[in-house]
Amino acid sequence: MSDVILKLEDVSYRYADGTNALNGCSLKIRRAARSAVLGANGAGKTTMFLHLNGILRPTSGQVLCEETPLDYSRSGLRTLRSRVGMVFQNPDSQLFSASVREDVSFGPMNLGLAERIVRTRVEEALQAVGMTAVADKPVHNLSYGQKKRVCIAGVLAMQPEIIVLDEPMAGLDAAMQEELTVILQKLHAAGMTIVIATHDLDFAYAWADETIVMEAGRLLAHGNPVEILRKEDVRQTLGAAPLVAEITSSLSLLGIDLRDKGYLPRSKQELLTVLSKQARQGG
Amino acid sequence: MLTELSAYSNRWRKVSPVAKGCFSLCGMVAAFASGSPRTALLVALLVAMAAIFGAGIPPLRYLRVAAPALLFLAISCLSLLVSLDFGDTSGASALHPIVSEFPRTAQVCARSLACLAALLFLALTTPLPDIISLLRRCRVPDTLLDLMVLCYRTLFVLSEALHETITAQSARLGYGSFRLSLRSLGGLVANLTVQVWQRSQALHLATLARNNDGALRFLECSYDNSSVSISLAVTAGSLMIVLALLLP
Numbered sequence: 001m002s003d004v005i006l007k008l009e010d011v012s013y014r015y016a017d018g019t020n021a022l023n024g025c026s027l028k029i030r031r032a033a034r035s036a037v038l039g040a041n042g043a044g045k046t047t048m049f050l051h052l053n054g055i056l057r058p059t060s061g062q063v064l065c066e067e068t069p070l071d072y073s074r075s076g077l078r079t080l081r082s083r084v085g086m087v088f089q090n091p092d093s094q095l096f097s098a099s100v101r102e103d104v105s106f107g108p109m110n111l112g113l114a115e116r117i118v119r120t121r122v123e124e125a126l127q128a129v130g131m132t133a134v135a136d137k138p139v140h141n142l143s144y145g146q147k148k149r150v151c152i153a154g155v156l157a158m159q160p161e162i163i164v165l166d167e168p169m170a171g172l173d174a175a176m177q178e179e180l181t182v183i184l185q186k187l188h189a190a191g192m193t194i195v196i197a198t199h200d201l202d203f204a205y206a207w208a209d210e211t212i213v214m215e216a217g218r219l220l221a222h223g224n225p226v227e228i229l230r231k232e233d234v235r236q237t238l239g240a241a242p243l244v245a246e247i248t249s250s251l252s253l254l255g256i257d258l259r260d261k262g263y264l265p266r267s268k269q270e271l272l273t274v275l276s277k278q279a280r281q282g283g
Numbered sequence: 284m285l286t287e288l289s290a291y292s293n294r295w296r297k298v299s300p301v302a303k304g305c306f307s308l309c310g311m312v313a314a315f316a317s318g319s320p321r322t323a324l325l326v327a328l329l330v331a332m333a334a335i336f337g338a339g340i341p342p343l344r345y346l347r348v349a350a351p352a353l354l355f356l357a358i359s360c361l362s363l364l365v366s367l368d369f370g371d372t373s374g375a376s377a378l379h380p381i382v383s384e385f386p387r388t389a390q391v392c393a394r395s396l397a398c399l400a401a402l403l404f405l406a407l408t409t410p411l412p413d414i415i416s417l418l419r420r421c422r423v424p425d426t427l428l429d430l431m432v433l434c435y436r437t438l439f440v441l442s443e444a445l446h447e448t449i450t451a452q453s454a455r456l457g458y459g460s461f462r463l464s465l466r467s468l469g470g471l472v473a474n475l476t477v478q479v480w481q482r483s484q485a486l487h488l489a490t491l492a493r494n495n496d497g498a499l500r501f502l503e504c505s506y507d508n509s510s511v512s513i514s515l516a517v518t519a520g521s522l523m524i525v526l527a528l529l530l531p
Contacts, residue, residue: 053492078494086492092440093485097432097501099412105502107493118502138291138410140439154493 002067005031005162005193006052006084011061012217013047021047023217024061029162029195034188036204036225037197038238039214045197046089048214049164052195053086082111085155089166091147100142100150101126101135107158118157125157129183145176152183162193169200181207205229205242206267213237226264244271285348289407294339299509300413301420302516303405306333309520310401313527314394320386322530323393329523330400338408348407352399360392411435416503425498432499437482444478445471 006029013022050056088094097103108118126132129149211225265271310330317323457467
């Protein structure tokens with residue numbers, strides 16, 4: 001079985017209004033990896049995501065799933081969308097039933113599953129995102145963060161192999177971001193491939209196994225976040241670098257190496273741990 | 284919003300919508316079976332009591348929800364009781380009460396009141412998604428139900444967008460004078476029209492992403508002891524119909 005689960009080969013996409021959202025974009029999504037897609041607004045992240053789920057079809061180039069070009073027939077798309085789940089940025093654009101439980105059941109019902117199985121999946125999905133308590137509440141009475149979680153539950157209930165989330169942290173407070181990170185951690189531990197578009201460089205640096213940086217509809221850089229997000233051209237494109245990366249780089253210029261067992265710290269917590277360890281050793 | 288609040292917070296929220304639908308239907312049948320205005324008023328009272336004391340709807344809220352319909356009913360009934368006389372040669376016109384129509388108007392008014400109470404019973408005790416699920420069981424066409432689902436959800440999304448836009452306009456003195464208000468209102472309508480179009484596109488994409496290929500399918504809610512509650516509702520409703528038939 002190939003390590004690459006989804007692949008874009010020289011994909012271009014032009015919207016009806018003439019906007020070229022993707023310009024020969026080629027990239028790979030590794031199986032069971034946590035990939036963070038970064039890029040300025042208008043870099044083509046959302047358009048690229050819509051290709052992964054077969055909602056958009058490339059104007060030129062091709063999208064492959066496990067080395068096989070996507071089948072855009074009705075049955076082909078049905079199979080693809082049951083494997084690749086997509087969570088949209090605005091929850092009000094995704095939730096259209098007024099009942100939480102009903103909305104979560106929408107995807108599995110479309111898969112034609114038996115009612116008993118759908119019921120089990122809905123309960124499992126709601127439990128996975130910690131939304132069982134609000135399952136009988138109307139959607140319009142939920143907070144923004146709760147709506148986002150219900151959106152994720154709606155996709156999880158379809159039991160996809162890959163989950164694609166478009167800016168899931170946008171609009172969430174720090175506590176909710178932390179809760180969402182825990183949910184993502186659990187999904188990754190369960191073997192799911194997770195692809196996230198985000199503007200939060202600190203989150204991407206700490207969380208992702210792979211970073212995909214896009215610029216003007218094409219791939220700019222792809223690889224380990226510690227290598228990619230410290231590059232000068234990437235920094236120029238994104239307009240900033242992760243805070244932890246900035247601190248470790250600045251300190252290394254002063255001759256202070258913060259590597260712990262050969263690895264640089266990636267999160268604020270890891271940085272604090274290394275700093276306190278070195279301070280103890282120095283003292 | 285008051286209807287919405289009651290539907291989600293009443294004591295009978297978890298009772299099967301089939302049971303509540305049956306009771307409401309029986310209330311309407313009893314209203315038409317009533318031989319006199321007094322009997323129809325008694326049916327209205329019984330159904331209202333069921334909502335207030337059974338489902339625990341606060342009486343004041345019940346009256347506030349019923350008020351617009353009651354006002355409409357009062358105007359309709361009053362208009363049935365008078366005739367407009369354009370006069371003879373003098374050309375003067377006047378309103379005259381039609382005494383002979385009093386009994387029939389009273390009957391129509393009382394029956395309408397009982398039907399209103401029956402409909403309010405269902406609306407105040409059952410959230411709309413449950414009513415839609417009930418209608419689905421009754422084989423109402425899917426297209427109609429899908430429209431109901433989308434309209435109901437979109438109502439809240441757009442209401443939020445509407446309030447946000449009005450707040451943003453007010454913060455920049457958009458409603459400072461009559462002229463500015465008209466201008467802002469035009470902007471509001473234009474903005475919402477575009478939003479409706481954009482949101483409908485986004486919803487379409489979201490349904491496609493979750494493998495939808497036509498009708499909106501959802502899991503039906505399950506209710507504890509639904510057969511018991513249906514039996515109780517049908518029995519109570521039937522007794523009400525019998526009472527309406529027996530009373531003069």
